[in-house]
Amino acid sequence: MTVVLATGLICGRIARSAWPHCSRLVGQNLSRGISRTARPAEHPRIDPFPLPRWKRTRFGAPSPAEIYRHGFELRQHSSPVRHGPAGSAGRSRAVRFRQYRQAPLRALPRCLDEHHRVSGPRSHSRGAEFAEGLPLGATALLCAAVDGVTAWMLLAVALTFVSPIGGGKEYPARLLWLGAYLAVMLFLVRPLGRWLAARRSNAPLSYELLGVMIALAFASSAVTDAIGFIRSSAPFSPACAFLACRRGSN
Amino acid sequence: MILSLILLPLFFALTGLRTRLDLLNDTATWLWTGLILLLATAGKMGGAILGARLTGQDWRFSFALGALFNTRGLVELIVLNIAYNAHVFSPTLFTMLVVMALVTTAITVPILDRLKIGTASTQHIFEESL
Numbered sequence: 001m002t003v004v005l006a007t008g009l010i011c012g013r014i015a016r017s018a019w020p021h022c023s024r025l026v027g028q029n030l031s032r033g034i035s036r037t038a039r040p041a042e043h044p045r046i047d048p049f050p051l052p053r054w055k056r057t058r059f060g061a062p063s064p065a066e067i068y069r070h071g072f073e074l075r076q077h078s079s080p081v082r083h084g085p086a087g088s089a090g091r092s093r094a095v096r097f098r099q100y101r102q103a104p105l106r107a108l109p110r111c112l113d114e115h116h117r118v119s120g121p122r123s124h125s126r127g128a129e130f131a132e133g134l135p136l137g138a139t140a141l142l143c144a145a146v147d148g149v150t151a152w153m154l155l156a157v158a159l160t161f162v163s164p165i166g167g168g169k170e171y172p173a174r175l176l177w178l179g180a181y182l183a184v185m186l187f188l189v190r191p192l193g194r195w196l197a198a199r200r201s202n203a204p205l206s207y208e209l210l211g212v213m214i215a216l217a218f219a220s221s222a223v224t225d226a227i228g229f230i231r232s233s234a235p236f237s238p239a240c241a242f243l244a245c246r247r248g249s250n
Numbered sequence: 251m252i253l254s255l256i257l258l259p260l261f262f263a264l265t266g267l268r269t270r271l272d273l274l275n276d277t278a279t280w281l282w283t284g285l286i287l288l289l290a291t292a293g294k295m296g297g298a299i300l301g302a303r304l305t306g307q308d309w310r311f312s313f314a315l316g317a318l319f320n321t322r323g324l325v326e327l328i329v330l331n332i333a334y335n336a337h338v339f340s341p342t343l344f345t346m347l348v349v350m351a352l353v354t355t356a357i358t359v360p361i362l363d364r365l366k367i368g369t370a371s372t373q374h375i376f377e378e379s380l
Contacts, residue, residue: 136311136314136318137318139302139315140318140319143298143315152325155329213253214253214256217257
């Protein structure tokens with residue numbers, strides 16, 4: 001509770017100084033979009049402005065850059081004429097539903113763009129809800145991020161005390177191994193992944209590359225487990241491999 | 251992104267398979283689950299509400315922030331799984347904590363609805379921007 005309290009205090013201050021005039025709810029958009037973003041299926045019938053075929057991966061999951069670009073295109077296309085007068089209350093349920101179905105690719109760009117969008121005078125006059133306060137969603141996300149980092153650090157401390165991880169190596173040896181592991185990941189795997197990504201920048205993701213990425217992730221997990229330094233780093237290693245492979249693909 | 255698409259469902263499935271709801275079979279364990287739930291909610295929601303109040307927000311905003319903060323996600327489940335692997339938690343405690351995570355996450359939307367956040371009052375903002 002103390003941790004959360006401190007986090008809330010700090011992040012509240014940061015959020016308020018970062019977005020002094022924000023009146024929109026970031027989390028609102030995110031909650032509608034994020035589950036669909038993580039979904040591998042495409043919605044070709046519903047999406048009126050689909051990405052060009054060559055921009056898509058085989059699994060239908062666009063990269064962040066593609067999401068952003070796509071969202072940007074969508075915003076430029078969607079004029080008030082297309083969707084009826086702005087803020088009209090008498091919109092039918094079907095139309096609204098369809099708009100929600102289109103939401104996935106917009107969630108990220110809209111979060112990123114939130115700050116610019118709300119600074120217009122129109123939004124100011126209308127968003128009477130939190131006009132004077134700070135954006136709820138932004139605060140929540142910010143706090144959650146800091147909270148997550150704190151939780152990981154507390155977990156590391158707790159694991160140091162709780163589990164001696166029987167059969168593992170001695171502490172200095174583990175540290176050495178960890179250094180070696182990090183060096184390999186950073187200076188060998190990451191350039192390799194960057195080279196791979198650059199080589200096949202616009203091609204769809206092939207099964208071979210997917211296999212390589214998964215094998216890399218599992219190998220990395222196995223290594224961290226064998227080192228026995230932190231078992232909790234196992235969830236991180238796919239992230240490392242993912243970062244390494246995805247790097248430079250934009 | 252591709253890797254998390256593939257591996258993340260496996261992780262959740264593993265957590266689900268480890269959750270043995272049949273262990274919560276008497277009143278005492280359910281009471282303990284309730285106590286855990288109360289403590290967890292007090293810890294996260296209370297902390298967030300206090301923090302928001304101390305930085306000068308109104309009660310509605312504070313409760314909304316607390317409700318948003320009260321959700322448990324991936325980190326919680328990872329911590330649970332690690333503790334389970336290290337034999338710190340018994341299967342019963344693991345199940346209780348998973349139930350707590352599920353309940354606290356599930357009540358977020360009802361609370362926000364009750365506070366009328368993200369429903370009618372802000373609907374037009376969302377629609378207009380589409």
